[in-house]
Amino acid sequence: MGSSELSFKLADHPKLPKDKILALIVLDGWGEANPDKYNCIHVAETPTMDSLKQGAPEKWRLIRAHGTAVGLPSEDDMGNSEVGHNALGAGRIYAQGAKLVDKALASGKIFEDEGFNYIKECFQTNTVHFIGLLSDGGVHSRLDQLQLLLKGTVERGAKRIRVHILTDGRDVLDGSSIGFVETLENDLSQLREKGIDAQVASGGGRMYVTMDRYENDWEVVKRGWDAQVLGEAPYKFRNAVEAVKKLREETKANDQYLPPFVIVDENGKAVGPIVDGDAVVTFNFRADRMTMLAKALEYEKFDHFDRVRHPKIRYAGMLQYDGELKLPSHYLVSPPEIERTSGEYLVHNGVRTFACSETVKFGHVTFFWNGNRSGYFNSELEEYVEIPSDSGISFNEQPLMKALEIGERARDAILSRKFHQIRVNIPNGDMVGHTGDVEATVVACKAADKAVKMIFDAIEQVGGIYVVTADHGNAEDMVKRDKKGQPQLDKDGKVQILTSHTLQPVPIAIGGPGLAPGVRFRNDVPDGGLANVAATVINLHGYEAPSDYEPTLIEVADN
Ligand SMILES: O=C(O)[C@H](O)COP(=O)(O)O
Numbered sequence: 001m002g003s004s005e006l007s008f009k010l011a012d013h014p015k016l017p018k019d020k021i022l023a024l025i026v027l028d029g030w031g032e033a034n035p036d037k038y039n040c041i042h043v044a045e046t047p048t049m050d051s052l053k054q055g056a057p058e059k060w061r062l063i064r065a066h067g068t069a070v071g072l073p074s075e076d077d078m079g080n081s082e083v084g085h086n087a088l089g090a091g092r093i094y095a096q097g098a099k100l101v102d103k104a105l106a107s108g109k110i111f112e113d114e115g116f117n118y119i120k121e122c123f124q125t126n127t128v129h130f131i132g133l134l135s136d137g138g139v140h141s142r143l144d145q146l147q148l149l150l151k152g153t154v155e156r157g158a159k160r161i162r163v164h165i166l167t168d169g170r171d172v173l174d175g176s177s178i179g180f181v182e183t184l185e186n187d188l189s190q191l192r193e194k195g196i197d198a199q200v201a202s203g204g205g206r207m208y209v210t211m212d213r214y215e216n217d218w219e220v221v222k223r224g225w226d227a228q229v230l231g232e233a234p235y236k237f238r239n240a241v242e243a244v245k246k247l248r249e250e251t252k253a254n255d256q257y258l259p260p261f262v263i264v265d266e267n268g269k270a271v272g273p274i275v276d277g278d279a280v281v282t283f284n285f286r287a288d289r290m291t292m293l294a295k296a297l298e299y300e301k302f303d304h305f306d307r308v309r310h311p312k313i314r315y316a317g318m319l320q321y322d323g324e325l326k327l328p329s330h331y332l333v334s335p336p337e338i339e340r341t342s343g344e345y346l347v348h349n350g351v352r353t354f355a356c357s358e359t360v361k362f363g364h365v366t367f368f369w370n371g372n373r374s375g376y377f378n379s380e381l382e383e384y385v386e387i388p389s390d391s392g393i394s395f396n397e398q399p400l401m402k403a404l405e406i407g408e409r410a411r412d413a414i415l416s417r418k419f420h421q422i423r424v425n426i427p428n429g430d431m432v433g434h435t436g437d438v439e440a441t442v443v444a445c446k447a448a449d450k451a452v453k454m455i456f457d458a459i460e461q462v463g464g465i466y467v468v469t470a471d472h473g474n475a476e477d478m479v480k481r482d483k484k485g486q487p488q489l490d491k492d493g494k495v496q497i498l499t500s501h502t503l504q505p506v507p508i509a510i511g512g513p514g515l516a517p518g519v520r521f522r523n524d525v526p527d528g529g530l531a532n533v534a535a536t537v538i539n540l541h542g543y544e545a546p547s548d549y550e551p552t553l554i555e556v557a558d559n
């Protein structure tokens with residue numbers, strides 16, 4: 001046995017057997033909330049998930065999935081897939097991107113490190129471009145961080161600044177983009193008063209422009225590239241507030257799907273294409289939806305679309321988005337160093353794993369799960385299956401998504417008896433929840449429940465175990481609420497639909513014929529969160545969890 005096997009060797013669990021087949025199901029965006037008509041999980045027919053509640057408190061309970069429980073700056077931060085799957089897979093709570101950037105900005109260290117010094121070289125002679133999601137959602141980026149970054153950049157000599165905005169409406173209310181753009185425009189005009197040539201240069205809605213993920217649809221990135229780099233877009237405006245207002249009115253698109261636009265000068269010329277010698281910062285801290293653009297900006301060899309021009313720039317990410325690919329090679333803040341994840345322990349102990357989701361969530365159960373690491377730990381013991389997602393649609397048009405296909409692949413993997421752990425992410429509650437379409441989200445929840453049933457049936461056949469949980473809330477509450485919990489109305493008296501995640505806890509349930517007698521949830525981990533799941537699962541595979549993992553949620557009662 002090599003030294004790495006030795007250090008990863010887990011002690012046998014004193015009471016739980018090995019070699020059981022365990023299905024680990026993550027329902028994306030499936031929180032627990034009061035039943036009412038905006039709780040799509042409650043409204044939907046979800047007999048399988050409903051029946052699990054009867055097992056409370058020994059086989060069903062709630063766990064925390066937001067704020068400090070997943071390494072975010074405050075309890076006002078809703079959970080998200082990145083931090084949720086990181087915590088689920090790593091079994092410990094790491095300070096996440098949002099928090100690391102806050103710290104680096106507060107101490108000023110961000111301006112002293114390698115990444116900033118690298119881009120600073122261009123400040124005297126060239127333009128500094130900032131590209132990213134403009135909102136205070138705190139999932140991919142935060143406006144206040146951009147503001148501090150702009151301030152620090154100007155203080156350190158930048159003369160010409162261009163901001164390429166991506167409007168949100170997904171982690172924040174739809175329609176809120178106008179306010180964020182106004183704030184930014186105001187900041188930029190103050191810079192102009194100080195003699196800095198600072199302007200918004202281009203924009204577009206995040207889901208239609210730039211922020212695709214896991215290579216689902218390169219057209220999305222191309223639309224952004226054309227506007228940001230080439231200065232070409234179907235819509236041209238003199239300022240960004242007007243752009244967002246007019247495009248919302250005229251095209252009826254919501255903030256998430258605004259078409260690409262460029263800002264032009266009095267001669268109709270784009271004010272901020274990216275050219276040789278410029279600096280570029282992508283100010284999102286979260287990786288999944290920046291990686292594709294990072295590749296387009298950084299890679300010499302690139303064939304996903306015709307870039308027309310590949311400018312020689314100094315490019316830095318807010319964080320390094322992929323540690324394996326070292327992408328991008330320059331970055332302003334070091335990402336969390338998540339190591340010794342449960343997946344890595346399990347392969348070193350011979351546990352065979354099958355992981356599956358559809359494209360839009362595939363990286364969640366693999367890359368995020370494994371601590372933002374691409375690829376296999378051990379390709380002989382692991383198999384990862386990606387089911388292609390539909391592209392070019394908003395998922396309220398296809399609320400079933402690939403739930404049943406994921407269920408089928410998981411079922412087949414279970415029945416093959418080739419794997420000990422079958423891990424899936426079922427995306428419907430989250431992806432359809434983000435569209436704000438309540439009816440479609442109800443259909444989505446029903447489909448997710450069916451997929452769970454399909455997996456349970458297979459577990460039943462092989463005498464296995466299941467663990468069902470979620471990464472954060474979304475579909476269980478589709479309306480913005482006032483402090484009393486009542487739906488909030490907009491100025492026209494309409495309820496304000498919530499497209500974002502929530503602050504709600506998520507359920508976790510254990511069961512199946514293979515669950516050893518006496519296994520039940522402990523009652524001495526009342527604040528348990530997503531990070532407690534890894535130790536729980538390791539126990540159910542028949543091992544003691546590493547001692548620095550968050551405590552297991554289960555105990556084995558003597559019968
Ligand atoms: O990227 C997204 O789709 C949303 O901002 C967050 O959703 P996720 O955290 O569930 O991916």
Ligand SMILES: [Mn+2]
Nearest residue numbers: 028029081471
């Ligand atoms: Mn999620």
Ligand SMILES: [Mn+2]
Nearest residue numbers: 029430431434
């Ligand atoms: Mn989501």
